[in-house]
């Protein structure tokens with residue numbers, strides 16, 4: 001990259017592993033679009049004391065960072081302030097300076113909702129319930145974001161019931177189900193979100209019978225490698241609207257970009273660039 005000087009503002013995605021991240025392509029594309037003197041790099045953070053390293057980033061001149069696995073909880077702990085979303089989820093994917101204060105946010109939650117609003121704006125009215133599969137970090141973000149955005153009756157389904165119960169505590173009225181009660185959880189659902197890691201390239205595919213959901217239900221897979229998962233292909237075969245995980249990725253990126261630069265980037269351009277890396 002040319003044009004980098006001592007004045008260039010630096011942002012990073014920090015995780016372990018991190019070399020696979022699509023975030024540099026997305027953010028450097030937007031930086032170029034806006035003609036900013038800035039650069040976005042990927043940094044692998046290994047070893048203990050991640051929170052201390054992340055807390056030191058502003059002293060090194062970083063204006064912000066994205067934080068990915070396994071350091072999202074450390075990112076929250078590293079900050080002097082945090083948003084309600086980050087506190088509710090218990091993890092942060094974005095660090096930024098808010099009036100000079102190192103602040104943690106979680107834009108995964110609102111990013112997922114932004115993608116839904118873009119591709120299926122009537123998602124709230126599609127059915128009488130919302131089903132989130134999984135109870136890990138992505139599921140916590142999905143549940144918090146969907147609840148904050150007014151999703152009807154949230155049901156969390158997870159292989160380990162106790163973890164689903166813990167996530168259900170995030171929002172009043174949410175119900176927890178074990179995988180064996182999936183059909184019951186899907187009854188009347190208008191939106192089904194896969195936030196398990198099942199379906200990732202090389203792993204066990206996810207294929208569920210969507211008959212209990214409403215015929216016009218929307219199915220969203222947070223997994224985006226592969227982009228067209230077996231779960232989405234099956235949903236399409238069952239006549240459902242199928243949405244891939246790339247809009248969530250680009251949605252969270254756009255909200256992070258706004259935190260750092262105060263600009264709303266072009267999400268379709270970001271998606272197109274990320275898509276190139278998946279081909």
Ligand code: NDP
Nearest residue numbers: 134135136137138159160195196197198222223245248249
């Ligand atoms: P975690 O490891 O925290 O959680 C994994 C979840 O998947 C758990 O609920 C686990 O159940 C469940 N699970 C794993 N294997 C199986 C299986 N064989 N059958 C049923 N359930 C299973 O992962 P994350 O929450 O961090 O990530 C989950 C997914 O979300 C990832 O695949 C990632 O690609 C995606 N993601 C996408 C983002 C995007 O921007 N599109 C952003 C962040 C994540 P149990 O509790 O029983 O172990």
